[in-house]
Amino acid sequence: MxxxxxxxxxxxxxxxxxxxxxxxxxxxxxxxxxxxxxxxxxxxxxxxxxxxxxxxxxxxxxxxxxxxxxxxxxxxxxxxxxxxxxxxxxxxxxxxxxxxxxxxxxxxxxxxxxxxxxxxxxxxxxxxxxxxxxxxxxxxxxxxGDGAQFIYPIVDADWRPHQGYIDAVNQQLERFPKELKMSIRYGGYAVLAGSEEACTAAVRALPRVDDRFPMILPGHAAFHTHFxxxxxxxxxxxxxxxxxxxxxxxxxxxxxxxxxxxxxxxxxxxxxxxxxxxxxxxxxxxxxxxxxxxxxxxxxxxxxxxxxxxxxxxxxxxxxxxxxxxxxxxxxxxxxxxxxxxxxxxxxxxxxxxxxxxx
Missing domain, CATH: 3.40.366.10 (Malonyl-Coenzyme A Acyl Carrier Protein, domain 2)
Structure with a gap:
């Protein structure tokens, strides 16, 4: 059959x-x-x-x-x-x-x-x-290439959009308009990339989630950005x-x-x-x-x-x-x-x- x-x-x-x-x-x-x-x-x-x-x-x-x-x-x-x-x-x-x-x-x-x-x-x-x-x-x-890349969730535990996380990400992008960019929109995650300095500062400023995020991606440069x-x-x-x-x-x-x-x-x-x-x-x-x-x-x-x-x-x-x-x-x-x-x-x-x- x-x-x-x-x-x-x-x-x-x-x-x-x-x-x-x-x-x-x-x-x-x-x-x-x-x-x-x-x-x-x-x-x-x-x-x-x-x-x-x-x-x-x-x-x-x-x-x-x-x-x-x-x-x-x-x-x-x-x-x-x-x-x-x-x-x-x-x-x-x-x-x-x-x-x-x-x-x-x-x-x-x-x-x-x-x-x-x-x-x-x-x-x-x-x-x-x-x-x-x-x-x-x-x-x-x-x-x-230069720079770094990190990942941060924009959804809650049930994979629904989380406005608080989304706002936190947008605040960091607005804080560093030339040095930090949205690298990848990856489903429930935002992958951000930019200069080492901007990434380090953003990672420190973002609220911790699940004791894992924000997570720097080892060995990654500022992919999908002007860098x-x-x-x-x-x-x-x-x-x-x-x-x-x-x-x-x-x-x-x-x-x-x-x-x-x-x-x-x-x-x-x-x-x-x-x-x-x-x-x-x-x-x-x-x-x-x-x-x-x-x-x-x-x-x-x-x-x-x-x-x-x-x-x-x-x-x-x-x-x-x-x-x-x-x-x-x-x-x-x-x-x-x-x-x-x-x-x-x-x-x-x-x-x-x-x-x-x-x-």
Whole structure:
């Protein structure tokens, strides 16, 4: 009996999603599906992994396989920007290729922050060589930037908007108008970035929440702000519009803009990806909200590595009261139903529903 094909929005994770618990996860997923073809006359997941590793070898950098299959997780190695970026991109891209096309019709792709590059690769805007090199290069360019980045909640314990937290964040942005910016709107969290001085002062001033927040993100510069202007200018010189191709699937960017498939202004896509996306706020919340309103997917599939996107996606849906969703408790109840709306490939039981096989 044929499985009913469902529509899906695919979401790609950003920085910081490959951590110690994810060690070995990429190779394990590939090995579990070594015989899986990516469509007729297409390579296996293992073939794609080999291609990514070959490019990393050309760059004289550790391969994704070497990093993922290392006996121990080492922060100095695995979270080095050009290595972490490669792991996050490869894990997400291979997960995208593992989606069972007989079960799911992907109607849109989006991502959070660095996840935009994975989304671009998944939508075939670049070939494997270009995407692997560009992801590595952008990590190197932006890692050299100034400033810091920290995260603070703007929702309560039940994931409903908390006006007090929102006001506190806005007060700090008004306090440092040139030195502190909204870096990412990430569901129930505001990610702020700016100069070391402004971030330090804002972190001291904001009320503590859950003894965790505000939380400085280690190793992060002032991403998605004007502090990244030099990195953006270098990237635009290194990667011409000719390196870009029209997406094969609708792409929803960090403004909530939808790039239609097959026909695209390559220069506009280049300018957004290496310009606006690097130096301006990345509104992940708006990307999710626009995608579900415009594309109305049956499911949202979260690519790995990790499974940390679920909360932010749910919070974005609660903010807009999507299909009556109004709280963390309601989201949890729906997820425990027969067919969860949000499917995270970082969770084995949900991954099996997406790939059609046990991993």
């Amino acid at each position: 044929a499985v009913e094909r469902k529509t899906a929005l695919v979401v790609c994770p950003g920085r910081g999603t490959y951590n110690k618990p994810e060690l070995g996860s990429i190779g394990g997923s590939v090995s579990a599906q070594t015989s899986q073809k990516i469509g007729d006359n297409k390579p296996t997941l293992a073939d794609v992994m080999h291609k990514i590793d070959d490019v990393r070898n050309q760059l004289r950098l550790p391969t994704v396989s070497e990093l993922d299959q290392a006996p121990l997780f080492k922060t100095s190695l695995h979270q080095k920007p050009e290595n972490a970026a490669a792991l996050i991109y490869a894990g997400g891209y291979l997960d995208y290729l593992a989606i069972d096309a007989s079960r799911f019709d992907v109607v849109g792709i989006t991502g959070n922050s660095m996840g935009w590059y994975t989304a671009m690769a998944s939508a075939a805007c670049w070939d494997i060589e270009t995407s692997t090199k560009l992801v590595t290069n952008m990590a190197q360019l932006t890692a050299g 990244m202007s030099q990195a953006s200018e270098q990237a635009l010189e290194l990667w011409p519009a000719a390196a870009f191709r029209a997406p094969q699937v609708p792409l929803i960017d960090g403004r909530g803009h939808i790039w239609s498939p097959h026909i695209v202004d390559k220069s506009a896509l280049q300018q957004y990806t290496l310009g606006h996306q690097v130096t301006q706020t990345y509104d992940f919340t708006k990307a999710i909200q626009t995608a579900v309103k415009e594309l109305v997917p049956d499911h949202i599939i979260l690519l790995g590595p990790g499974a940390g996107l679920g909360g932010a996606v749910a919070q974005a849906l609660i903010e807009m009261n999507w299909q009556g969703l109004n709280s963390k408790a309601e989201f949890t109840a729906r997820q425990q139903a027969h067919a969860p709306y949000v499917l995270a490939m970082g969770l084995p039981e949900q991954r099996a529903l997406v790939t059609g096989s046990q991993t």
